[in-house]
Amino acid sequence: MSDDAPAFARVAVLGIGLVGGSFAAALRAREMAARIVGFSPGGDAERARSLGLIDAVATSPARAVDGADLVVLAAPIPALPGLFGEIAPDLGSETLVTDCASTKKSTIAAARSALGAAYPRFVAGHPIAGGERRGPDASRADLFEGGTVILCPQPQTSPQACDTITRTWRALGSTVVRLEAHEHDALYAEVSHWPHALGFALCAAIASGERAETALRLAGAGLRDTTRIAASPAALWADIVLDNREAVLECARAFEHHARAVTDAIREGDRAALLECFELAGNWRRRMP
Amino acid sequence: MSDDAPAFARVAVLGIGLVGGSFAAALRAREMAARIVGFSPGGDAERARSLGLIDAVATSPARAVDGADLVVLAAPIPALPGLFGEIAPDLGSETLVTDCASTKKSTIAAARSALGAAYPRFVAGHPIAGGERRGPDASRADLFEGGTVILCPQPQTSPQACDTITRTWRALGSTVVRLEAHEHDALYAEVSHWPHALGFALCAAIASGERAETALRLAGAGLRDTTRIAASPAALWADIVLDNREAVLECARAFEHHARAVTDAIREGDRAALLECFELAGNWRRRMP
Numbered sequence: 001m002s003d004d005a006p007a008f009a010r011v012a013v014l015g016i017g018l019v020g021g022s023f024a025a026a027l028r029a030r031e032m033a034a035r036i037v038g039f040s041p042g043g044d045a046e047r048a049r050s051l052g053l054i055d056a057v058a059t060s061p062a063r064a065v066d067g068a069d070l071v072v073l074a075a076p077i078p079a080l081p082g083l084f085g086e087i088a089p090d091l092g093s094e095t096l097v098t099d100c101a102s103t104k105k106s107t108i109a110a111a112r113s114a115l116g117a118a119y120p121r122f123v124a125g126h127p128i129a130g131g132e133r134r135g136p137d138a139s140r141a142d143l144f145e146g147g148t149v150i151l152c153p154q155p156q157t158s159p160q161a162c163d164t165i166t167r168t169w170r171a172l173g174s175t176v177v178r179l180e181a182h183e184h185d186a187l188y189a190e191v192s193h194w195p196h197a198l199g200f201a202l203c204a205a206i207a208s209g210e211r212a213e214t215a216l217r218l219a220g221a222g223l224r225d226t227t228r229i230a231a232s233p234a235a236l237w238a239d240i241v242l243d244n245r246e247a248v249l250e251c252a253r254a255f256e257h258h259a260r261a262v263t264d265a266i267r268e269g270d271r272a273a274l275l276e277c278f279e280l281a282g283n284w285r286r287r288m289p
Numbered sequence: 290m291s292d293d294a295p296a297f298a299r300v301a302v303l304g305i306g307l308v309g310g311s312f313a314a315a316l317r318a319r320e321m322a323a324r325i326v327g328f329s330p331g332g333d334a335e336r337a338r339s340l341g342l343i344d345a346v347a348t349s350p351a352r353a354v355d356g357a358d359l360v361v362l363a364a365p366i367p368a369l370p371g372l373f374g375e376i377a378p379d380l381g382s383e384t385l386v387t388d389c390a391s392t393k394k395s396t397i398a399a400a401r402s403a404l405g406a407a408y409p410r411f412v413a414g415h416p417i418a419g420g421e422r423r424g425p426d427a428s429r430a431d432l433f434e435g436g437t438v439i440l441c442p443q444p445q446t447s448p449q450a451c452d453t454i455t456r457t458w459r460a461l462g463s464t465v466v467r468l469e470a471h472e473h474d475a476l477y478a479e480v481s482h483w484p485h486a487l488g489f490a491l492c493a494a495i496a497s498g499e500r501a502e503t504a505l506r507l508a509g510a511g512l513r514d515t516t517r518i519a520a521s522p523a524a525l526w527a528d529i530v531l532d533n534r535e536a537v538l539e540c541a542r543a544f545e546h547h548a549r550a551v552t553d554a555i556r557e558g559d560r561a562a563l564l565e566c567f568e569l570a571g572n573w574r575r576r577m578p
Contacts, residue, residue: 128509148507177507187500191508195491195515197555200570201547202484207573209543211476216577218437218466219480220417222521223577225514226484230574232511234567241555242563252552254498258490263541266486266530274531278523281489284496285519288505288512 005171006164008033012068013054014061014083015075016044019100019127021139023072024053026172029141039064041079048136061086065095070168073099077239080107084114091115097122098165102188103244104152104181112154123165124152124181126188127174134233145173152181189247194255196229196237197248203230294460295453297322301357302343303350303372304364305333308389308416310428312361313342315461318430328353329364337425350375354384359457362388366528369396373403380404386411387454391477392533393441393470401443412454413441413470415477416463423522434462441470478536483544485518485526486537492519 011033013020020038027033038045038054045057058064065071065087073083080101091097097118101107104124111122128148149169153162166176179187206215215223241248258277265273300322302309309327316322327334327343334346347353354360354376362372369390380386386407390396393413400411417437438458442451455465468476495504504512530537547566554562 128507130509130511148509150507187503187507190495190498190500191504191512195512197551198487198491198548199515200567201551202487202544203570203574204550204566205540205544205547206479207569208547209479211479212573214476215480216573218417218439218476219577220419220437222419222518223480223484225517226488227574227577228514229511230567230570232571234564234571238560238563238567242558242560245555245558248555249552251494252548252555255491255494256548258493258497259487259541259545261493262486262490263538266534266537266541269531269534271527271531274527275523277493278489278519278527280496281492281519282521282523284501284505285492285516288508288516 004167005030005032006168007031008070010034010068011036011070011072012058012064013038014040014064014071014073014087015079016040016048016054016136017074018134018138018143019129020072020074021048021051021053021136022129022141022143023074023100023127023172024048025139025141026144028053030171032168032171033070037064037068040075044136048139051136051139053136053139062090066090067092068095071095071097073097073101076236077101077103077106077243081110081114084111088114088116088118091118091121095121096161096164098125100125100127102126102192102240104150104184106243108152108154108181120156120158121161123157123162124154125165125169126150126152126184127169130232134236142173144169147174149174149176150184151176151178152184153178154181185244186247186250189244189251193237193241193244193248194251196232197241197252198255199227199230200234200237203227293456294319294321295457296320297359299323299357299359300325301347301353301360302327303329303353303360303362303376304368305329305337305343305425306363307423307427307432308418309361309363310337310340310342310425311418311430311432312363312389312416312461313337314428314430315433317342319460321457321460322359326353326357330368333425337428340425340428342425342428351379354379356381357384360384360386362386362390365525366390366392366395366532370399370403373399377403377405377407380407380410384410385450385453387414389414389416391415391481391529393439393473395532397441397443397470409445409447410450412446412451413443414454414458415439415441415473416458419521423525431462433458436463438463438465439473440465440467441473442467443470474533475536475539478533479540482526482530482533482537483540485521486530486541487544488516488519489523489526492516
């Protein structure tokens with residue numbers, strides 16, 4: 001446990017998929033939580049307990065947060081408004097609340113309308129972590145090491161709450177970056193939500209074509225990398241792109257402009273136009289760390 | 290050297306980038322070539338010699354192939370017709386010729402019109418290997434291990450020539466698959482050429498947007514994988530998609546149909562339609578080895 005790492009007596013994790021399970025595992029590995037209680041509507045919490053990721057399974061979100069000094073929501077986006085409403089009456093007067101959702105404007109709006117007096121102790125967060133594997137079995141105590149976590153504190157957010165959540169993620173190995181919620185949503189529409197939609201569309205096109213089987217057998221490493229995100233949980237991503245609809249559609253428009261320029265250049269045999277686009281893309285991409 | 294591996298007295302490699310350099314390195318590592326001579330219009334052949342990938346640098350394609358029992362063309366697509374023409378008069382009566390180009394219909398047409406009596410000893414090939422690094426310095430003797438090589442022999446192709454080229458690639462660790470040239474071009478338009486164009490277009494859209502710099506810093510692993518191919522050599526890929534224009538445009542149309550279905554579903558909040566597309570895509574993608 002690093003000197004600056006917070007220590008919690010009781011942590012409630014609501015939603016125990018890859019992210020919730022990994023958060024619990026990471027806290028335990030660093031001895032930052034004396035007790036971790038989990039809740040999930042299906043069997044994930046039970047599975048997480050048998051894997052040793054959490055200490056106990058709560059029968060409801062309200063029971064999970066009872067007596068907790070930290071509550072982490074790691075449930076799918078559509079479940080969040082209901083969860084905020086269910087836990088609000090049972091949050092202690094010092095309890096910190098944070099979340100891990102991929103969109104922030106709607107999460108913050110849901111928290112604001114449901115949490116009441118606890119809202120200043122809610123710190124909206126988004127660990128940039130995930131993958132095509134899901135559930136407690138995919139959880140890893142090192143998932144957040146070397147990663148980035150975006151926090152979107154609001155004017156009402158207590159600086160102390162924000163500081164504790166920041167130190168928690170740093171103790172788990174992540175760099176913490178603060179963004180405005182609308183800026184977060186626009187940025188991740190561009191670098192994550194729309195690229196996921198695109199990856200799904202590309203695979204759907206190949207899967208619907210007459211070469212779907214041959215393609216599986218003979219595609220090279222390029223396609224495997226390009227389409228890895230299409231193996232991500234479909235429902236999770238449908239909910240993300242729908243929740244961030246406006247920003248994602250704006251990315252779709254910008255992309256279509258460039259995709260059209262590319263197909264026009266191919267059709268017209270315009271090598272110079274094609275090169276201009278490919279070089280712009282490559283010069284940007286090669287700067288990615 | 291495996292029992293079935295051919296042994297060559299003199300191999301000429303025309304074009305010494307990642308693929309040509311790796312082919313030379315792989316032959317040497319397995320002692321399958323007594324002498325390897327390279328030609329490239331720039332300094333790549335000289336660099337390959339100083340790296341020990343080849344034994345000697347020829348001053349022209351014709352000199353490179355003089356006395357060679359195997360000639361491998363690993364030059365960019367636009368250079369191939371000229372190379373076939375330059376080497377044709379100097380090919381020996383037993384010399385085998387193969388190539389590594391990403392498109393096969395145009396390569397075969399160029400070989401047929403230029404090689405004359407040597408055409409039956411030309412075996413059109415395409416190792417499914419590459420990457421964003423290029424040039425002799427990126428060459429690796431194990432590039433083809435565990436990979437796939439497509440061969441497209443023609444009715445005129447000598448079975449013995451095809452057999453020797455097949456055993457050569459197998460000795461380098463690749464699985465050899467035979468396809469009709471038009472089937473090859475349609476398949477790789479779908480699983481490689483169009484996905485590359487798409488990856489470039491996606492990066493061009495982000496690079497042209499107002500968040501280009503933040504995106505570099507805050508994008509997650511998903512975008513890094515999805516756009517890796519956009520770091521590939523721009524000119525090489527411009528030439529590939531232009532050479533395979535018809536097939537690539539057909540893939541663009543199929544893709545646009547699915548991309549439009551996705552954006553329509555997002556706009557209309559049609560979760561069921563989105564899920565149907567994402568699940569079709571994911572179910573296919575998860576079957577990829």
